[in-house]
Amino acid sequence: MQEAIVADKLQVTRGPLRVLQQISFSLEPGKITGLIGPSGSGKTTLMRAIVGAQKITSGSLRVAGLPAGSKPLRRVIGYLTQNPAVYDDLTAAQNVAYFSAILGCPRTEVARVLREVDLTKQAHQLVGTMSGGQRARVSLAVALLGDPQVLVLDEPTVGLDPVLRKHLWELFRNLAAEGRTLLISSHVMDEAEQCPELLLLRDGKLLSYSSKEALLRRTNTRTVHDAFLQLAGGGK
Amino acid sequence: MSPRRTLATCKRVLLQLLHDPRTLALMLVVPLVLLGLLAWVYHNTRVFDSIGAPLLGIFPFVVMFLVTSVTTLRERSSGTLERLLTMPMGKLDMLLGYALSFGMLAIVQAVLASEVAVHAFGLHVAGPEWFLVMVALADALLGTALGLCTSALARTEFQAVQFLPAFILPQFLLCGLLVPAGALPTVLRWASDCLPLTYAVDAMQHLTRESTLTHRTIFDVGIVLAFGLAAILIGAATLRRQTK
Numbered sequence: 388m389q390e391a392i393v394a395d396k397l398q399v400t401r402g403p404l405r406v407l408q409q410i411s412f413s414l415e416p417g418k419i420t421g422l423i424g425p426s427g428s429g430k431t432t433l434m435r436a437i438v439g440a441q442k443i444t445s446g447s448l449r450v451a452g453l454p455a456g457s458k459p460l461r462r463v464i465g466y467l468t469q470n471p472a473v474y475d476d477l478t479a480a481q482n483v484a485y486f487s488a489i490l491g492c493p494r495t496e497v498a499r500v501l502r503e504v505d506l507t508k509q510a511h512q513l514v515g516t517m518s519g520g521q522r523a524r525v526s527l528a529v530a531l532l533g534d535p536q537v538l539v540l541d542e543p544t545v546g547l548d549p550v551l552r553k554h555l556w557e558l559f560r561n562l563a564a565e566g567r568t569l570l571i572s573s574h575v576m577d578e579a580e581q582c583p584e585l586l587l588l589r590d591g592k593l594l595s596y597s598s599k600e601a602l603l604r605r606t607n608t609r610t611v612h613d614a615f616l617q618l619a620g621g622g623k
Numbered sequence: 624m625s626p627r628r629t630l631a632t633c634k635r636v637l638l639q640l641l642h643d644p645r646t647l648a649l650m651l652v653v654p655l656v657l658l659g660l661l662a663w664v665y666h667n668t669r670v671f672d673s674i675g676a677p678l679l680g681i682f683p684f685v686v687m688f689l690v691t692s693v694t695t696l697r698e699r700s701s702g703t704l705e706r707l708l709t710m711p712m713g714k715l716d717m718l719l720g721y722a723l724s725f726g727m728l729a730i731v732q733a734v735l736a737s738e739v740a741v742h743a744f745g746l747h748v749a750g751p752e753w754f755l756v757m758v759a760l761a762d763a764l765l766g767t768a769l770g771l772c773t774s775a776l777a778r779t780e781f782q783a784v785q786f787l788p789a790f791i792l793p794q795f796l797l798c799g800l801l802v803p804a805g806a807l808p809t810v811l812r813w814a815s816d817c818l819p820l821t822y823a824v825d826a827m828q829h830l831t832r833e834s835t836l837t838h839r840t841i842f843d844v845g846i847v848l849a850f851g852l853a854a855i856l857i858g859a860a861t862l863r864r865q866t867k
Contacts, residue, residue: 401867435866438709442865456865461711472706476642477635488631489710513642529706 389452391416391537391568392437396446399432405591406432410446412586412596414570416536419563421582422572423611429591430572431469434539437570438466450537462490465535467543471526475515479506479525482514483532490533500528503558505551520547527555538562538569544578556581579611587615594618624713632720633727636694640728650690650728654682654736662744675746676827677800680759683732684766684823685791691725691770692783699774704862714859718771722764722855729763750830754840758830761847762823768854769819775861794820799828819850 392414399407407429414420422430435441436448439456448455451463473482483497501510504524509517514525527543538559544552563569571582579585585602587594595602595618599611606614640647661678665671698704707717737756740746748755773790777783797807797815804815804825815821826843833840 440705440709440865442867458711461709464709466706466709468702468706470702472702474635474639474701474703476639481635481638485631485635486706486710489628489707489712491627491711 389416390414390449391451392570393449394446395448397433397436397443397448398445399429399436399441400444407436408591410593412593414568414584416568417563417566418584419559419569419571419582420584420586421579422570422586422588423576423579423582423615424572424574424588426574428588430574430588431541433588434466434541434570434572437537437539438464462533463536465530465532465538465540467527467530467538467540469541471514471522473514473522473525473529476513478511478513479517479521479528480510482525483528486529487532492533496532500531503531504528505554520551523547524551536567538567538571540569540571542572542574545573545575576610576612576615585611587611587618589615589619624715624719628712628716629719629723632717633723636721636724637727639694640724646690647728650686651732651735653686654679654732655739657682658736658740658746659744662740662746671744672747673831674800675740675744676748676755676831677798677824679736679740679746679755680762680823680827681795681798681800681820683729683736683759683763684820685787686732687725687729687763687766688770688773688791689784689787691721691767692774692777692786693780695721695771695774696777696780696783700779708862708864714862715855717862718855718858721771722767725767726764729760729767733757733759733763748831749834750832750836750840754836755827755830758823758826758840758844758847761826761844761851762820765819765823765847765851765854768851768858772854772858772861775858791820794818797821798824800824819847822846822850 390413394410394412397407397410410433422433424430432441436443437450437455439460443455450460453460479501480497483500487496501507504527506521506524506528509521514522530538530540544555559569559571573579583599585599586596602614603609606617608614608617658675658679661675662671733756737752737759741752769790773786774783777786797811797818798820799815804812804821807815822843826840829837829840
């Protein structure tokens with residue numbers, strides 16, 4: 388089976404700053420991979436490189452067999468930015484309808500994705516009057532538009548109600564079960580427990596790339612939190 | 624480029640404006656108030672007749688410049704621009720969508736300002752009234768295009784607002800309204816010849832004096848529109864899908 392995302396000695400430097408150093412991994416379709424690391428570790432830069440918004444300094448990065456940033460990929464990847472990329476002076480439905488028109492999706496998609504993120508009731512509310520969590524969900528609804536094969540989600544469940552968070556993780560698992568590739572970032576180690584595959588990132592370097600079981604076995608720990616500490620050299 | 628995406632963007636920008644009635648009202652009413660004030664200041668003199676038409680072009684130009692540069696800057700800073708550019712969105716779709724929606728608003732603004740200036744404030748122009756509207760519209764479109772283009776240079780809304788004195792005031796000083804372009808020192812006259820507002824004002828001045836449309840007036844409007852088109856193309860070139 389073709390790998391969905393492959394990074395090989397990927398480097399990103401910004402001025403003198405080496406934001407990502409020698410990152411190599413390959414993600415298979417049909418799996419959820421957690422991209423875990425503290426704030427400032429390079430998670431967002433890696434995600435922006437995958438969706439083609441960040442230029443790569445060296446190494447290679449391929450998505451669905453094509454170099455990241457290729458034109459055909461703009462229809463393949465659904466992307467959730469860390470700060471909701473939505474218009475405050477439009478309603479939730481108007482926001483989704485606009486992005487849907489850009490992607491050329493059928494009109495029925497708007498209602499579907501709003502239902503997926505549980506915003507049907509707030510569809511006609513101005514996004515500027517919504518709570519942070521609701522705005523994030525409008526942005527997530529946009530990422531789900533157009534049946535994307537690869538979903539790159541930058542902290543999709545941070546700050547959400549636990550009930551909703553559970554619902555979203557079920558949604559993510561269903562999307563993966565349909566053969567999609569999901570890369571989900573979080574700085575909250577609890578979230579990592581939901582992901583069968585893990586990329587641990589710290590200071591722009593990949594600490595670990597393996598399944599969660601293998602990580603816990605290798606580090607002889609019981610939680611991702613402890614495993615991270617041990618790999619980062621902060622453990623006992 | 625695709626008409627569907629351009630029109631979707633145009634519709635979206637108009638919807639945003641509809642949710643912001645205060646801005647909409649300011650854009651439409653402010654030029655009227657300024658023209659009224661001008662007519663009042665120069666009541667019982669011929670001055671309003673000589674500078675009324677050029678300012679009828681300049682006020683919408685300034686308002687559209689400001690509104691457009693701040694709106695597009697917001698699009699850049701809120702992350703929606705980056706999000707759109709990771710989608711199958713053409714850069715020109717984006718800018719033409721903006722130009723189209725603000726252009727529609729400019730039509731309303733130009734018609735309103737011209738009609739009010741002529742019929743309520745008693746502005747006399749020798750040339751045809753419909754062409755007065757056309758020149759005002761071309762000026763408003765130029766303001767939109769320059770706003771789209773210069774917003775690429777601004778990182779914050781403070782900077783965007785500062786572009787008004789930086790880009791617009793020098794054009795105002797050199798456009799031939801304060802001192803006729805022919806009477807400027809040579810170097811300044813060259814500079815004046817390179818700036819779009821000079822042609823906008825020249826067209827209005829011809830309209831004020833001449834009862835028929837001259838080639839010169841039409842040429843002036845053509846130059847204004849050409850500057851506008853160039854500004855949009857430069858604006859499209861400054862949109863980057865990837866950051867370094």
